[in-house]
Amino acid sequence: MAGVASPEKATSVKKKGERKCAIKEESRQLSSIMAVMNNLRKQGTLCDVTLLVQGRHIPAHRVVLAAASHFFHLMFTTRMMESMSHEVELRNADPEIIELLIEFIYTARISVNSGNVQSLLDAANQYQIEPVKKMCVEFLKGQIDATNCLGISALADCMDCPELRAAAADFFQLHFTEVYKLEEFLHLNVQQLTYLLHQDKLTVRAEAQIYDAAVRWLKYDVCTRKQYMVEVLGCVRFPLVSKTFLSKTVQAEPLIQDNPECLKMVIGGMRYHLLSLEDREDLGENSRPRRKKHDYRIALFGGSQPQSCRYFNPKDSSWTDFRCPFEKRRDATAVFWDNVVYILGGSQLFPIKRMDCYNVLKDSWYSKLGPPTPRDSMAACAAQGKIYTSGGSEVALWHTHT
Structure with missing residues (x-):
């Protein structure tokens, strides 16, 4: 009978729904427990170890540190001197960075930026906190350009980050x-x-x-x-x-x-x-690869249509949609430079301050800081590695009336 699911399928759907609910509840419960643990840490309650970093005292719980870091796990579960000591000194460490890592261990939240990424990566690598190391690698992959690809490659070697090194090497070769x-x-x-x-x-x-x-x-x-x-x-x-x-x-x-x-x-x-x-x-002389002749394409970004990003290939007169993870913009400006499309300004019920970037070769999106003052309908162009903007109008927050 059309439109009626079989009992087996209905049971399967029900079980999947139950599993999703169970996973959400488990995640909520763990987050709640860790929030309580973090409050206890900040109050110094039930803490059984203090990390001493350049004179700063950072209280914590051994079991939490050991669960999040293989470095601390070995320190606290073997016959090392630190396993019995209430105070553990972390030499040559930055207290600000250690506090960020401890906060992450308890909350799973951390802010990675250009000012702290190298220090965070160094510390996360030393104390074997893999999630933070992975976040630093992903951040640095989005920052690779001609001026730093060799330095990032050297950093990746020092920090044992093969994925980052490969990304820097690919950029250098290209x-x-x-x-x-x-x-x-x-x-x-x-x-x-x-x-x-x-x-x-x-x-x-x-x-x-x-x-x-x-x-x-x-x-x-x-x-x-x-x-x-x-x-x-x-x-x-x-x-x-x-x-x-x-x-x-x-x-x-x-x-x-x-x-x-x-x-x-x-x-x-x-x-x-x-x-x-x-x-x-x-x-048998081997020639190096030459730059391939590209299929030139005309790309459209922004607007209020359901699919806001698509390109037109003049070679076969075809249109192709591609995914954009960010909200659509009105009156935005797009600039193309070095195989990356930069989308600036515009608005969608609210001013958009960031600059969205689409890497054509990697088919990947990421964001950077946009102009200081949100604007729409501005003019922009790229030249010698810099993006120049001019004109446009400041974007005010839109209000809806009922």
Whole structure:
């Protein structure tokens, strides 16, 4: 009979509903218990350990710390001296950061921002509080750009964060031609530099850009780095450099003219261009990936329609909707820069202060701080890594009358 569920299906639906209710009740009960524990901690009631951090005393309960941190679990459940001591000193720790971590352990709430993320990650890694470490990693992944990707990669290595390191490496490989021109790149040591330049996945328009990066690094401190010339220029695949660039630019470089080994590499690259196509294929030279020709798309963001984000692909004249987790805006402005769409201003019953960001390559959304004064219908453009805004009108809170 149409429209009537079978008894088995009805029972299954009922059981799922009961499980959801049980999970919600369990979560509510645990939150309630931890709220009581946190109040006891703040009052110093039933606390059986005090963390001493640079002269500051932070009372807590051993069982709670041990349940949240493998570090404290080992400290309090083994024969370590601290397991019997009422006061435990945490050396080389920041008292503000430790208090944030203790507050998180009791409340599951913490504020991660650009000012504390590195210290929080360091402490969460040391005291093995995985949820905080994961939140710091997610925050830093959203902050990766050309100016910091190398630093974040080094931080990820120190903190044993492979996911963060992979994200920084992906960004570096994709934006290599932008990163190598910045100051951070020039401060790499020779081992870091050669490791990066040897990577097959560097996205370049021409191998000459690898050569340019290598020479820029050498010339930044030529007296000290001249000894590494063969090692560094050995990262350049000279057969992939154009014959014209080799003869006019590379061969004329004084650093190379004064180094027989490097000059030999360049001559080998020039000889490669004299070979037949079959002989070149026999040598099996691997080319680095080039930037792919993109399917250019026209994207729409905002408005009051049910689906506020979609793009039009001129190649096949098709429209495609994609998910936006944030509320829709009216009279907003969208700016595109470095594969990210920035949506600023606008309103939806209330002024929207934040700036929503959509990473086209990663198909991911995140938010950043918007203009100081919420505005709509403003003009905006991006140039050289900065977003400029002008005009628009201040957004007042909308009122509804009954």
